[in-house]
Amino acid sequence: xxxxxxxxxxxxxxxxxxxxxxxxxxxxxxxxxxxxxxxxxxxxxxxxxxxxxxxxxxxxxxxxxxxxxxxxxxxxxxxxxxxxxxxxxxxxxxxxxxxxxxxxxxxxxxxxxxxxxxxxxxxxxxxxxxxxxxxxxxxxxxxxxxxxxxxxxxxxxxxxxxxxxxxxxxxxxxxxxxxxxxxxxxxxxxxxxxxxxxxxxxxxxxxxxxxxxxxxxxxxxxxxxxxxxxxxxxxxxxxxxxxxxxxxxxxxxxxxxxxxxxxxxxxxxxxxxxxxxxxxxxxxxxxxxxxxx
Amino acid sequence: xxxxxxxxxxxxxxxxxxxxxxxxxxxxxxxxxxxxxxxxxxxxxxxxxxxxxxxxxxxxxxxxxxxxxxxxxxxxxxxxxxxxxxxxxxxxxxxxxxxxxxxxxxxxxxxxxxxxxxxxxxxxxxxxxxxxxxxxxxxxxxxxxxxxxxxxxxxxxxxxxxxxxxxxxxxxxxxxxxxxxxxxxxxxxxxxxxxxxxxxxxxxxxxxxxxxxxxxxxxxxxxxxxxxxxxxxxxxxxxxxxxxxxxxxx
Amino acid sequence: xxxxxxxxxxxxxxxxxxxxxxxxxxxxxxxxxxxxxxxxxxxxxxxxxxxxxxxxxxxxxxxxxxxxxxxxxxxxxxxxxxxxxxxxxxxxxxxxxxxxxxxxxxxxxxxxxxxxxxxxxxxxxxxxxxxxxxxxxxxxxxxxxxxxxxxxxxxxxxxxxxxxxxxxxxxxxxxxxxxxxxxxxxxxxxxxxxxxxxxxxxxxxxxxxxxxxxxxxxxxxxxxxxxxxxxxxxxxxxxxxxxxxxxxxxxxxxxxxxxxxxxxxxxxxxxxxxxxxxxxxxxxxxxxxxxxxxxxxxxxxxxxxxxxxxxxxxxxxxxxx
Ligand SMILES: Nc1ncnc2c1ncn2[C@@H]1O[C@H](COP(=O)(O)OP(=O)(O)OP(=O)(O)O)[C@@H](O)[C@H]1O
Ligand SMILES: [Mg+2]
Numbered sequence: 032x033x034x035x036x037x038x039x040x041x042x043x044x045x046x047x048x049x050x051x052x053x054x055x056x057x058x059x060x061x062x063x064x065x066x067x068x069x070x071x072x073x074x075x076x077x078x079x080x081x082x083x084x085x086x087x088x089x090x091x092x093x094x095x096x097x098x099x100x101x102x103x104x105x106x107x108x109x110x111x112x113x114x115x116x117x118x119x120x121x122x123x124x125x126x127x128x129x130x131x132x133x134x135x136x137x138x139x140x141x142x143x144x145x146x147x148x149x150x151x152x153x154x155x156x157x158x159x160x161x162x163x164x165x166x167x168x169x170x171x172x173x174x175x176x177x178x179x180x181x182x183x184x185x186x187x188x189x190x191x192x193x194x195x196x197x198x199x200x201x202x203x204x205x206x207x208x209x210x211x212x213x214x215x216x217x218x219x220x221x222x223x224x225x226x227x228x229x230x231x232x233x234x235x236x237x238x239x240x241x242x243x244x245x246x247x248x249x250x251x252x253x254x255x256x257x258x259x260x261x262x263x264x265x266x267x268x269x270x271x272x273x274x275x276x277x278x279x280x281x282x283x284x285x286x287x288x289x290x291x292x293x294x295x296x297x298x299x300x301x302x303x304x305x306x307x308x309x310x311x312x313x314x315x316x317x318x319x320x321x322x323x324x
Numbered sequence: 325x326x327x328x329x330x331x332x333x334x335x336x337x338x339x340x341x342x343x344x345x346x347x348x349x350x351x352x353x354x355x356x357x358x359x360x361x362x363x364x365x366x367x368x369x370x371x372x373x374x375x376x377x378x379x380x381x382x383x384x385x386x387x388x389x390x391x392x393x394x395x396x397x398x399x400x401x402x403x404x405x406x407x408x409x410x411x412x413x414x415x416x417x418x419x420x421x422x423x424x425x426x427x428x429x430x431x432x433x434x435x436x437x438x439x440x441x442x443x444x445x446x447x448x449x450x451x452x453x454x455x456x457x458x459x460x461x462x463x464x465x466x467x468x469x470x471x472x473x474x475x476x477x478x479x480x481x482x483x484x485x486x487x488x489x490x491x492x493x494x495x496x497x498x499x500x501x502x503x504x505x506x507x508x509x510x511x512x513x514x515x516x517x518x519x520x521x522x523x524x525x526x527x528x529x530x531x532x533x534x535x536x537x538x539x540x541x542x543x544x545x546x547x548x549x550x551x552x553x554x555x556x557x558x559x560x561x562x563x564x565x566x567x568x569x570x571x572x573x574x
Numbered sequence: 575x576x577x578x579x580x581x582x583x584x585x586x587x588x589x590x591x592x593x594x595x596x597x598x599x600x601x602x603x604x605x606x607x608x609x610x611x612x613x614x615x616x617x618x619x620x621x622x623x624x625x626x627x628x629x630x631x632x633x634x635x636x637x638x639x640x641x642x643x644x645x646x647x648x649x650x651x652x653x654x655x656x657x658x659x660x661x662x663x664x665x666x667x668x669x670x671x672x673x674x675x676x677x678x679x680x681x682x683x684x685x686x687x688x689x690x691x692x693x694x695x696x697x698x699x700x701x702x703x704x705x706x707x708x709x710x711x712x713x714x715x716x717x718x719x720x721x722x723x724x725x726x727x728x729x730x731x732x733x734x735x736x737x738x739x740x741x742x743x744x745x746x747x748x749x750x751x752x753x754x755x756x757x758x759x760x761x762x763x764x765x766x767x768x769x770x771x772x773x774x775x776x777x778x779x780x781x782x783x784x785x786x787x788x789x790x791x792x793x794x795x796x797x798x799x800x801x802x803x804x805x806x807x808x809x810x811x812x813x814x815x816x817x818x819x820x821x822x823x824x825x826x827x828x829x830x831x832x833x834x835x836x837x838x839x840x841x842x843x844x845x846x847x848x849x850x851x852x853x854x855x856x857x858x859x860x861x862x863x864x865x866x867x868x869x870x871x872x873x874x875x876x877x878x879x880x881x882x883x884x885x886x887x888x889x890x891x892x893x894x895x
Contacts, residue, residue: 125684137861
């Protein structure tokens with residue numbers, strides 16, 4: 032039963048990182064679906080979330096206030112980015128969009144480095160760090176925070192996209208931008224909204240994972256890429272696909288690190304990413320479509 | 325020359341082409357007409373290998389070429405133009421036509437990199453031939469202008485010149501008159517006949533009825549993915565089913 | 575003057591300027607910087623073939639550079655191979671690797687291609703770091719010998735300058751030849767409209783893989799030259815940041831322009847030298863440059879020059895009328 036306990040432990044911790052990947056991937060999907068942009072700066076919102084929270088806590092704000100301020104900081108960054116770089120861009124080829132979002136990610140990362148230096152910072156756990164025992168495995172209270180916030184966010188955004196007028200309008204943009212514009216949807220506003228939503232969710236992901244990892248100005252790159260990997264596995268959907276993609280990635284990574292090699296942990300995500308892109312670029316759930324010429 | 329049998333194309337639930345068969349005689353000018361969304365462009369995309377078909381076959385001079393890649397069809401002498409003009413905008417007019425001669429030249433990456441003598445000779449030949457095509461389509465004098473800066477009508481003409489460059493057996497034209505003024509449309513009619521007289525079979529998708537009735541010998545009518553009628557211009561004009569389809573659209 | 579003559583004359587002038595440069599900069603520090611300008615130009619010219627000509631992005635080119643450097647480095651430092659032989663093996667095996675991954679990777683377009691090449695680059699980077707027995711891991715691989723011809727060893731900056739620039743000038747000449755040739759036109763056609771290129775008979779899939787492989791081989795050569803010049807390499811030089819830096823060089827210079835690639839490489843190599851005070855923060859300047867160029871100068875420096883020249887000649891003509 033020893034091995035089983037071990038596997039169970041890996042799966043549990045894979046579940047929690049997977050939930051984070053799902054949230055980050057969700058951010059990718061929201062922007063992609065309303066603009067066709069893969070936002071390479073997505074990971075930087077995650078980084079901002081963690082570091083800004085620590086910053087506000089060090090200024091003696093209570094945790095909940097710090098969290099709100101941090102989300103506001105990241106969201107503001109997202110809005111400024113959309114306004115200054117995305118909206119005015121005239122020649123919006125995929126190549127230029129890739130480059131401009133990379134440029135933005137470098138700037139945001141650089142800004143964070145100027146502000147908070149190159150050191151790693153620690154955010155204390157939200158409610159202590161006494162392990163909780165489940166069968167043979169242990170789990171930290173922070174994991175519970177991660178699960179519940181992820182579930183909450185996913186549920187809330189489902190409601191938003193399925194029920195609210197704005198959410199439906201955003202879905203219409205995802206389906207067909209031109210047609211959405213023709214029926215009177217303010218497409219530009221929806222693009223801005225998608226940046227707001229995705230930077231807010233991204234930063235929240237960064238905040239809830241921060242107590243389990245270290246935070247520094249450069250954590251966004253890896254987290255962002257893994258979030259993208261989750262979104263790709265899920266076929267860039269605004270819904271369940273990305274969640275499953277994130278959980279799958281988290282669990283595979285955790286099992287791989289445990290049973291194959293911890294030092295190649297990061298490589299696992301990228302190998303999965305390449306395999307998916309090579310063999311099922313439309314995700315593992317979607318049927319393929321004929322690209323329009 | 326070209327034969328299409330039982331062509332069917334489904335996009336998810338949408339049936340864009342439903343069991344369409346037609347044949348195009350050598351040296352003819354054949355028109356394909358039909359309301360928006362009838363499946364005309366889709367048919368071209370399948371014949372030129374850009375889309376995969378759900379079922380059906382394409383024969384080029386008797387050989388089954390269904391599912392061939394576009395570049396292989398080009399080698400066999402099948403070329404086309406696009407509804408939304410597809411030019412190489414950052415290249416000059418002359419260079420665009422020279423790309424059209426890709427299948428009529430063979431220098432590889434090494435001889436091009438090292439400027440091999442065979443490549444230099446071939447380059448000169450291609451350039452001369454491309455110049456001839458520009459003359460044929462009446463575009464000398466603008467050879468060195470970037471294609472992206474051409475006015476729309478000229479762009480359409482350049483696309484034709486590029487497609488004609490290799491001396492194709494058959495050329496599919498997707499709405500070549502769209503966006504042209506009446507003067508340009510008249511010139512186009514002359515050009516199409518000139519192309520046919522030079523030995524290239526022409527298939528024409530077009531909404532401009534005057535042009536179609538003027539130049540085409542046979543017309544195929546598509547509606548909602550199905551072949552509705554086929555015949556000489558006069559017959560088509562009087563066909564009640566065709567009239568109904570067009571009126572129904574209004 | 576015909577286009578072809580202008581091309582040759584321009585290149586000869588450029589080459590002459592490069593060859594006499596060391597006489598003006600006897601200072602060894604500047605000479606050392608110019609060696610790096612040479613290596614970076616070689617890399618930018620290589621990437622330009624793929625990104626500038628064919629319009630296919632790679633965010634993993636540092637990996638090919640690194641493969642060249644590490645294969646050369648490991649074979650010579652640990653296994654005493656002849657450096658030239660090692661360089662050849664490095665170029666060939668990197669080429670084979672690029673050819674193999676080229677087929678699945680270049681099926682992807684736009685954002686997905688960017689992500690896939692990025693993923694490839696990071697995997698290679700992780701391997702450099704983790705195969706400690708082979709590469710020395712994060713602390714690097716020392717003791718790589720200089721290249722030599724018989725008794726003559728390329729062991730100082732001036733010798734390395736000429737060695738590296740010989741390769742760089744050759745690569746530039748090859749690129750210039752390619753640009754105005756059947757293959758160059760086909761590549762640029764792919765950049766502008768892939769469907770139209772296919773319908774015109776261009777085998778897009780094969781050609782993309784060919785140019786990707788060629789670009790990787792040149793990058794690997796740059797890597798070998800780098801390893802033998804520095805005699806020490808570590809993974810940090812071959813990470814994601816450097817891939818982005820390479821792309822920035824090509825964009826700053828102007829997509830497709832060979833001399834532009836040189837300008838981009840020169841600027842990004844010299845900039846940090848002038849921005850000593852910023853030290854770690856030079857990456858911010860790259861980010862800013864990248865955004866500003868894309869927003870306000872889509873043709874890069876080369877495009878900017880061209881428009882400026884055109885304006886000048888137009889106003890002169892108007893003056894003459
Ligand atoms: N790649 C695609 N994916 C999904 N549906 C498609 C695709 N291409 C075409 N369609 C659909 O197939 C149908 C036929 O389209 P097609 O472009 O062939 O029409 P058409 O006859 O050329 O019309 P038009 O005269 O407007 O050019 C349309 O309903 C169109 O929306
Ligand atoms: Mg059409």
